Amino acid sequence: MWARQDAVRRAYVREMFGRVAPRYDLLNGVLSLQLHHYWRRRVVQMLRLSPDSRVLDLCTGTGDLAIELARTLGPAGEVVALDFCEPMLRMGREKARRRGLNHTVWLHADALQLPLAPDQFDAATMAFGLRNLIDKPAAFREIYRVLKRGGKVAILELTRPQRAPMRWLYDLYALQILPRICGRGRMRCAAPMCARCSGGSRRATTC
Ligand SMILES: C[S@@+](CC[C@H](N)C(=O)[O-])C[C@H]1O[C@@H](n2cnc3c(N)ncnc32)[C@H](O)[C@@H]1O
Numbered sequence: 001m002w003a004r005q006d007a008v009r010r011a012y013v014r015e016m017f018g019r020v021a022p023r024y025d026l027l028n029g030v031l032s033l034q035l036h037h038y039w040r041r042r043v044v045q046m047l048r049l050s051p052d053s054r055v056l057d058l059c060t061g062t063g064d065l066a067i068e069l070a071r072t073l074g075p076a077g078e079v080v081a082l083d084f085c086e087p088m089l090r091m092g093r094e095k096a097r098r099r100g101l102n103h104t105v106w107l108h109a110d111a112l113q114l115p116l117a118p119d120q121f122d123a124a125t126m127a128f129g130l131r132n133l134i135d136k137p138a139a140f141r142e143i144y145r146v147l148k149r150g151g152k153v154a155i156l157e158l159t160r161p162q163r164a165p166m167r168w169l170y171d172l173y174a175l176q177i178l179p180r181i182c183g184r185g186r187m188r189c190a191a192p193m194c195a196r197c198s199g200g201s202r203r204a205t206t207c
Pocket of ligand 1: 013017059065084085088111129
């Protein structure tokens with residue numbers, strides 16, 4: 001019974017992202033006030049990767065983090081960008097092709113059951129994907145399995161600031177302003193910042 005419920009929830013997440021894929025980048029930019037580019041760059045800097053690294057970007061979506069990784073590593077490195085939503089992945093593949101980044105492999109697969117051999121990556125990354133995973137321990141087990149010994153993991157997620165006044169500003173933006181913007185359409189936008197459409201709301205079924 002649980003397996004069936006999980007399958008339904010996975011299908012729901014996949015379909016939701018499939019519907020928003022054409023607008024995902026635009027929404028991400030507008031709703032994060034373009035800050036997401038800076039956050040991704042910081043993640044890549046903090047990993048301190050050598051140019052010949054192999055990196056797995058899970059829940060890659062439209063591939064912004066995978067592209068930042070590929071650009072930083074250069075042609076000596078390799079990035080495997082993985083997502084189970086083909087329309088999101090297609091957008092990423094196309095963006096990388098336009099930028100001439102050929103050392104990225106775009107893999108259509110589930111982060112909870114990686115079709116990858118063990119011990120092969122120097123690092124694994126995930127941006128705004130953790131909240132959408134229906135079985136987080138399974139995802140971490142898989143990451144651990146495919147990482148080389150001493151491999152690094154970087155997870156980029158939004159959390160609510162603990163201290164005022166940043167917490168007040170965050171709540172105003174994420175709980176009041178964004179849901180109004182996203183609520184105009186009937187569809188959820190799935191943008192990471194939006195409390196209505198992602199992990200911040202009781203209405204969200206995926207977190
Ligand atoms: C909020 S988007 C984040 C996309 C991208 N990483 C970014 O930073 O903008 C979450 C992504 O996780 C993917 N996803 C959710 N669950 C997944 C799973 N079990 N396996 C693979 N991808 C998954 C969705 O398809 C979606 O593209």
